[in-house]
Amino acid sequence: LYLPDGTLVWLNAGSKMSYAQDFGINERALNLTGEAYFEVTKNKHIPFKVHTDELDVKVLGTKFNFRNYQDDLEAKVCLLEGKVAQQALLDKKTGKLLISSTKAAYSAEWTNDRLYFDEALLPDIVKELERSYNIKITIADAALNSVRFYGNFRRREQSIREIMDVLSSTDKMTYIIEGKNIVITLPE
Numbered sequence: 001l002y003l004p005d006g007t008l009v010w011l012n013a014g015s016k017m018s019y020a021q022d023f024g025i026n027e028r029a030l031n032l033t034g035e036a037y038f039e040v041t042k043n044k045h046i047p048f049k050v051h052t053d054e055l056d057v058k059v060l061g062t063k064f065n066f067r068n069y070q071d072d073l074e075a076k077v078c079l080l081e082g083k084v085a086q087q088a089l090l091d092k093k094t095g096k097l098l099i100s101s102t103k104a105a106y107s108a109e110w111t112n113d114r115l116y117f118d119e120a121l122l123p124d125i126v127k128e129l130e131r132s133y134n135i136k137i138t139i140a141d142a143a144l145n146s147v148r149f150y151g152n153f154r155r156r157e158q159s160i161r162e163i164m165d166v167l168s169s170t171d172k173m174t175y176i177i178e179g180k181n182i183v184i185t186l187p188e
Helices: 104-112 122-133 142-146 160-168
Strands: 008-011 016-019 028-039 048-051 056-059 063-068 074-079 086-091 097-101 114-121 136-139 148-154 174-178 181-185
Touching (some): 008 016, 063 104, 104 114, 122 142, 122 160, 148 160
Parallel strands (some): 028 048, 136 181
Antiparallel strands (some): 016 028
């Protein structure tokens, strides 16, 4: 969708965005829950601000991806265009912010119907898969909550079973499917 100032926004599944009726006149501020990709119209006089519960972002004009679902363990902002392509990752439990130069361009791959995980925590991957495939996934072993995975998948072309097979091929986990439920456990 396009905002009144011409900014292009893609909203991901399970996301909500709201802004005032006079958006773009004296200020460009909005509230976000979930994930959105922005191509912000440049305006050096009125900064573009995105507010979420744990993290706020202010830019003048750039392309960036902002992800902060309520139940995610980490909030992530990726600047795709501007002076530097970088990523800011906030650990919501500790409040620690990690800024790194990274493959930020991949952070908006969901707009091309891809699921891209770059050293993502398994609980956050699980939430993304639940939203994408409308299923319930349970992590049965707490030890798996700190395990990270890398992966790049096509949502429409790959089934949830194919994705689970790839994740379990790392020998870090195994899974069973029971109807619309998946249970992930440590390998035996």
